[in-house]
Amino acid sequence: MSSDASPAQTPVTLREVAAAAGVSVATASKALNGQGRMKAQTRERIRETAQRLGFRPNSLAQSLLRRRSFTVGLLTNDTYGRFSLPLMSGVSDALVDAGVSVFLCNVEDDTRLAQLHVEAMLDKRVDGIIATGKRIDRHLPVDLANLRIPVIYAFTQPDPGAIAFVSDDAGGARLAVEHFCRLGKKRIAHVTGPASFAVVHARAEAYRDVLTEHGLPVSEPLLGAWSEAWGHDAVAKLFGDKAGREGAPDAVFCGNDQIARGVIDALRERGIGVPDDVGVIGFDNWQIVAEATRPPLSSVDMNLAALGREAGLALLSLVGGKPAEPGIRKLPCRLVVRQSCGRPPGG
Amino acid sequence: MSSDASPAQTPVTLREVAAAAGVSVATASKALNGQGRMKAQTRERIRETAQRLGFRPNSLAQSLLRRRSFTVGLLTNDTYGRFSLPLMSGVSDALVDAGVSVFLCNVEDDTRLAQLHVEAMLDKRVDGIIATGKRIDRHLPVDLANLRIPVIYAFTQPDPGAIAFVSDDAGGARLAVEHFCRLGKKRIAHVTGPASFAVVHARAEAYRDVLTEHGLPVSEPLLGAWSEAWGHDAVAKLFGDKAGREGAPDAVFCGNDQIARGVIDALRERGIGVPDDVGVIGFDNWQIVAEATRPPLSSVDMNLAALGREAGLALLSLVGGKPAEPGIRKLPCRLVVRQSCGRPPGG
């Protein structure tokens, strides 16, 4: 009920501040922006008046003048959000402190919808666009190549000559397989997703490389679906029906956490102990899966929030006019060790 | 390389269109907006010119004049996004067709961050705000009560006198328990989350009501964590250690899908068949969990995307000046039947 609480239904303008302080709007503007030269006392009086009236400059008016809206568009086709969400919050975190707000554009796989969103962004004069998706090897259903505003790609297939941030899948796979080597594992299998995914090949190749480097036998990666069910089936293939386990793997590196969970469940059903008999490492570090697995799952984390942050900062720098090399930047993954991979010998 | 592709680094203005068409900017504006009266031929010529030059009005300038930015802010503290994401995409879908874009504001549980985002929204003159969260019974860490712009709450605790959309948890629970009754189940248990959640009580009460209405025995709901592990433990409590199953439940209604998954896994480990011996229904219809469960899990869906859509439309209508009754609107859930609950007798 205090008349100061929300006195006007309409925001205070600079003109009102100037009138209340007995100066021109030009002077008021300069006082509040720290521009120009004026008596410290005048500046202070104007500042206090603005404060008292709860003045906040109209961003739309400023943007019109500055040709800079302090907004960016974030395009995604990851409705389910498993990968997008950490990435989005990384982007948002990186930008909010610079006063930049993020428009959320969920484009699904719908070209019309994507076009609609891109046009809305352009009309609203966003300073730039971040394109993100659920797959590193697929384009969004819209062409962002000639937009007159900067575009950064993150976790999606970039246009040629663009700047993109992706996770270093090969590096992530190395982390997992080298960890197994360090634990003294000798027969390390790889169960992963379908051949249609680029990451499947990148990770499988790294898997082979590490084993070769360590002089360990390389068995062909088993490709299947990204599902628990495939994890189950893969265990049947790897461990056969025989009771004895000679020649069977002592470690399984899985292409995602769901497969890993299926593997662990299937091993338990066979009475094979994890991590004592067989170590398991997953990929994605999807907390809700990794922590529900028995035992909790060690997994490779793609650092998606950090990736989003990098993308946000890169866009900011581009918007600020700093030139940047085109190309794909691979950001390192990290291995989150829980209990499924086993302890170092004597550890 | 075509000089039409992106000829100017700077967008075409109305002034340029007017010049190219040989009219004043006022006439050009009216022609494009279908305002005023003029020779059809003039209007057409201007339209064609605008089209040819790729003119798109600067939304910032329009907003300044119209006092309407065609943007809204979406506040959420659901970093993980399980509940937020469908809701967000519902909001976004409802608004994109009205030309309204959505600012994503991830506020975590951080009051400073929330304040920062709200101020950025106000400065950018958003037309309204949608507040959403991960819990129906908790406030966001910021006060939105006296904002001078409309606020709609969705899936979060509203301020008194506000408009809110939430899922009808009691109704959702009824759907599940009544389904069991229809299938002829006689001893229906309820395993759910912690007492600190309002939904736990709402659903438990509906559970009791339905059983009473059907003249079936009511056993006290088992409260625990929202986890698979609790689902496991609950099975131990419900089914005891004895081999015989006289008096044991023939159906379990679970407070979320993770609990349900734990229950089903534990039943299988005991050799109890799902759905033949015991039917199981979960809550949330979290696809990735429900489909990986063996057998696939029947579950109550809160229709979060629809809820987001309603919230978006309600905000639009408020922004448009239509008055609306304050209060909490409960939106119906729906039961998604898969295989874990069993078939009707003789079905």
Place this chain on the structure above:
DNA sequence: CTGAAAGCGCTTACAG
């Protein structure tokens, strides 16, 4: 040290 003027890109009364 301070203010009047011009202008960002658009729209909307009001003249002619």
Place this chain on the structure above:
DNA sequence: CTGAAAGCGCTTACAG
């Protein structure tokens, strides 16, 4: 039927 003028809320040369 068309255009000159005023103005949305602000900033930035330029005078004084």
